[in-house]
Amino acid sequence: MSAGGSVMPRLVVAAPSSNAGKTSVATGLIAALTARGLTVSPHKVGPDYIDPGYHGLAAGRPGRNLDPWLVGEERIAPLFLRGALHPRTADVAVVEGVMGLFDGASHPAVEPGFASTAHVARLLRAPVVLVVDASSQARSVAALVHGFATFSPDVRLGGVVLNRVGTDRHEAILREALGAAGVPVLGAVRRMEQLHTPSRHLGLIPAAERSDAALATVRWLGEVVAASVDLDAVLALARSAPALAAQPWDPAAEVAAVPGRPRIAVAGGPAFTFGYAENTELLEAAGAEVVTVDPLRDEALPPGTAGLVVGGGFPEVHAAELSANEALRGDVAALAAGGAPVVAECAGLLYLSRELDGMPMCGVLDVATAMSPRLTLGYRAAVAVTDSVLATAGTRVRGHEFHRTHADPSAGATGAWQWSAAGPEGFVAGGVHASYLHLAWAGSPRLAGNLVAACARRTESARAHR
CATH class of the missing domain: 3.40.50.880 (Class I glutamine amidotransferase (GATase) domain)
Known part of the structure; x- marks a missing residue:
């Protein structure tokens, strides 16, 4: 693979808001793809230290952050490639977003949406998988997803993972509504209390502190995602990302x-x-x-x-x-x-x-x-x-x-x-x-x-x- 103009399969896991389950889905996706024998490069939008720890456990290589505020827009693609190509070339990269898809830095020095998940997805030319908490909605999910798909023409929403789905009937209604909206459903994850990850005053408990418990959580997330998400469709979406005209950060x-x-x-x-x-x-x-x-x-x-x-x-x-x-x-x-x-x-x-x-x-x-x-x-x-x-x-x-x-x-x-x-x-x-x-x-x-x-x-x- 050429470093310059690198065709690195990649996708961004985003959500309409915080607490929709994107960390569980992203970590589970990394674990499920790794269990398939693929080398996965994990990344996280924003300054978060804790989520990359779980990503790293799932992938067996460090989770790396991508934050335009901290490092500048010009370094996002190079830093992404550094992680994807080092220490060895990955087969696919999974980037977990931060907050809601279009929520960025709240600072007078930058325009609205700067350092958002959408901003990083644009810089990486990466398709987006939207994780939607479907626990309190049915057909309305189509309106929600349609809004996110059309809000910004330079952000490509490639599919949806429905999270916290209640019953078979609930899933059927959601899939029917989204089918009419023209957005592929890549998976549906049922409500599972076992997937709860312990937290404390600054968020999730770091993976390094939970050791065996963290490994068990990551393994279980991988099994759930493997059983609930069409991994072949996810990989096809990731492989649709165009070449990145950038050199890896050195x-x-x-x-x-x-x-x-x-x-x-x-x-x-x-x-x-x-x-x-x-x-x-x-x-x-x-x-x-x-x-x-x-x-x-x-x-x-x-x-x-x-x-x-x-x-x-x-x-x-x-x-x-x-x-x-x-x-x-x-x-x-x-x-x-x-x-x-x-x-x-x-x-x-x-x-x-x-x-x-x-x-x-x-x-x-x-x-x-x-x-x-x-x-x-x-x-x-x-x-x-x-x-x-x-x-x-x-x-x-x-x-x-x-x-x-x-x-x-x-x-x-x-x-x-x-x-x-x-x-x-x-x-x-x-x-x-x-x-x-x-x-x-x-x-x-x-x-x-x-x-x-x-x-x-x-x-x-x-x-x-x-």
Whole structure:
């Protein structure tokens, strides 16, 4: 297969609104196609970290995000091809949408519908499968689907999967109505309580935390979709997608590699499951050796660690276990005190704080953090307040917030970012950069390059003083 002008079979799984069941259908579709022996490339529209975890379990390869707000429109097709062709070429790609098909970013910097599922489908020239919750309707489903099929002429609605269908008679009425509307019905999934996926304050429980239960859920979703959806028709629709005139994204073309192979530890394990695959790929392309550290289980940072990245996740759920690992907390504090680059996002900020819900954390930041009743969620257009190991002052980035915790204070003497008149947010001190802002470094690859260069300087300095 040629990378440029790639004919990658693909489709987008969308819905009229949230909670229609598109995650269950998309994950089940990925699992069912994988069970057929196909290599499936899973993708997710938007900044969601949790759904791609289930996709990855179903496909056996990382689920990747596609978000025009975070990375720019011009990178969507290249990043899609990166996922579809790496580590090996997929037979088909399944892209799960976000919210309703035409619901996009609510931000004054972009036009309505920007970063919506429809926007990404247009950028990928991909047909759309609409998952419709049919539990409270009959013939009206045809009017609903007709509206979605005709609302935007440059979005191709290729078929419908009916979800939460009640009886054989209910299904017959729905199929008859949609037949008259001229939209193919690709499948009908019955109401099944067994398909409920446990959730918590930020959505579904990450697949990495549920392990055996998550695998069982994914396997069951695949079996249900295989029995309820015409997979041959789905594959035929995916293969109708035209060639993409784009080159796959290459992290090595985005950053300059530094010498010395500085070792950067990246937090992982059940408490820190939020991250973009491209972030690690950029660190490696910039010359770093990336190793994983699990703050729940590992009692020390890897030998020779020159820098640390602690991304997002649910440390508030694991606060007691994180606090009990005093050895690693001390190691992290010593690393930061020595001036090493330490970059933390959201959950990482909580871990670096003095305390989380009253339990001791690493104490790198003199900050108290705690659960909050208010959900903070949304896209942010931010500017760096000062020079740091991550960015120079004035650097502009696009990111997002997604948390139900708060920090007191919310910013240090020197903040990390500013995106509103309320003032700076986050903390920059020595080599530490901590903030609630989540970033996809594929949209700002210089951030990865800056971090690896800072770690390389520390490694070289340490060698010089031996």
